[in-house]
Amino acid sequence: MKPITLQEIADTLGISVSTASKALKNYPDVSEETKTLVKELAATMNYMPNSFAVNLRTKESKTIGLIIPEIVHYFFSNVIKGIIYQAEKKGYLIITLQSNESYQLEKKQIELLLSKNVDGILISLANETADVEHLKTIIEHNKPLVMFDRIAKKINCSKVVINDKKAGYTATEHLIESGCKRIAHFRGPLLPQNAIDRFQGYKQALKKHNLTFDPALVYTCNDMSFEEGTYFAKKLIQEHKDVDGLFVSSDLIAIGAITELKKQGFLIPEDIAVVGFSNWFMSSAVTPTLTTIDQPGFEMGKAAFKQIFKELNFRKKKETYTPKVIKLKTALVKRDSTP
Amino acid sequence: MKPITLQEIADTLGISVSTASKALKNYPDVSEETKTLVKELAATMNYMPNSFAVNLRTKESKTIGLIIPEIVHYFFSNVIKGIIYQAEKKGYLIITLQSNESYQLEKKQIELLLSKNVDGILISLANETADVEHLKTIIEHNKPLVMFDRIAKKINCSKVVINDKKAGYTATEHLIESGCKRIAHFRGPLLPQNAIDRFQGYKQALKKHNLTFDPALVYTCNDMSFEEGTYFAKKLIQEHKDVDGLFVSSDLIAIGAITELKKQGFLIPEDIAVVGFSNWFMSSAVTPTLTTIDQPGFEMGKAAFKQIFKELNFRKKKETYTPKVIKLKTALVKRDSTP
DNA sequence: CTGAAAGCGCTTACAG
DNA sequence: CTGAAAGCGCTTACAG
Known part of the structure; x- marks a missing residue:
């Protein structure tokens, strides 16, 4: 036919x-x-x-490029879902690419999307990404760019984030208010802004409550896996027998840590209270259920698309706009891993 | 610029x-x-x-549409990852849409992708989908179609699947060989072919080993969640005190079931042995670790793209081809939830 | 109210 | 080896 x-x-x-x-x-x-x-x-x-003809005439394809560090990931897949959901509502299609946490790939993929003439780009940075020049090429090509979750502060574009510092603060303060005195932190990798911010929040809460910050209690996770949780938990209790609280930058790692701690005979939360991060669906299923910070992935995806959609319309109307930073609310979800 | x-x-x-x-x-x-x-x-x-001009001239966009029932799902997100990975290698881009297990949405999305002139469509059917006429419109539009995992037998197109019947057989036989005599089955929804096939494999194994098939031991899961696992486990032990084996059509449900059984004081695998399905990454992390069937999601994605890529090339060369059914290998992963 | 014309930016069969 | 021309299928400013 x-x-x-x-x-x-x-x-x-x-x-x-x-x-x-x-x-x-x-x-x-x-x-x-x-x-x-x-x-x-x-x-x-x-x-x-014929959409090809229409695209050529109208110079737009109603297609947005999306670069995500890792698709097989509860939080990110929720974001993708939110983006696609909102895009479909507005008649836009999403082309998804996975950077695999690689800076080189991320850079190449931006070129690829630009060459394919997407109307705009949504991106969450790879953990590896330190240099952000490649993001500027998007702006030079006059395409709207919206970053989410893993953002680069220096780039002048709209961003959708949570307040990671505040969330880290809340998590840690909850441990302090539960009576913890020696609180360890399993942080994320060194480069991403949100790992830094959560760590800052942790420090700030300690300071506020007159607990001394001990750098030896901070462990840096790199692949953010269950195994890393068990690994650092083992290390932690070897090195610091007096620890009574633990703030972990992801639920999966936290669950790994709890599994190991239980195995070694520690009672959670009696011996060590644990707070995770992100509110992964399994955190309400494990034993004990995990106290965590709810991070709204689906909402973040929706917000990111809404923002790029707005910018697209400003451009059509040749109006100027100033990039916005949208901060989504997080919430402490109190469960059984804290007293 | x-x-x-x-x-x-x-x-x-x-x-x-x-x-x-x-x-x-x-x-x-x-x-x-x-x-x-x-x-x-x-x-x-x-x-x-200018890709719009190139598309118009060459009548192809090097873009493939993908419709998936649910993105936030370990198996499916692995498939997506495999598809995108392979597509990128071959210079193709993937437009992802989520049917949300809805037949109506799925149908609409096929129309949408067709109107956007994708070069071909990859699809895994919604659980709701019974009527498959909408898939024929893809073929009528002369676009290659490859189905994976949730396929429709009746449609004459290439398919990438595992042998669900055989996998169900293997899982059940493993329970039988472990000494189980009364084996229950938590099956998937009624319509999808793979839920049917796994169930058939279960029945076949019982028959082969001279165990009587008892329909009362079969429970139908619809939303495939952790909670459904706890719910049916509760029901199961109320209704059938003599059960000593359980084959569950998904790891998540299996883990839900085990959580509930443990809570009620049953020993796994001593009292009830459990086999899951899909080899979700958490199945090696839970206690006890879960015996399961490994279902290669990433490989399935790669294979699905490879197949549509082949068909695209046949079309370009105006050669004919006959649709293929590609069956990927599964494997029993023996862990601690079976003796 | 309708239509001829130009043009979006390329590719390719054809002429020279 | 090079280039003029046609054309992919639309949209839209303009003329009538």
């Missing part, structure tokens, strides 16, 4: 392509009669405008 | 657009000198061909 063209519609109706085109798009200067004729024929012939 | 065109390259060089175009594409009938000139200028001017 060959797709049918406007030309064919016009021909069978004995009118011009221009009129047919305008009729379908409800131009006011086409007679009602012609409009009905064209629309009916289009419907019966199952006409679909 | 306005994107630069072939026209501008040709103008600055004082040659025609045709020659410039052919030079860039290494046509043999262009002088080496001209080729170098054009290529160098293109490089310094950072020329990128």
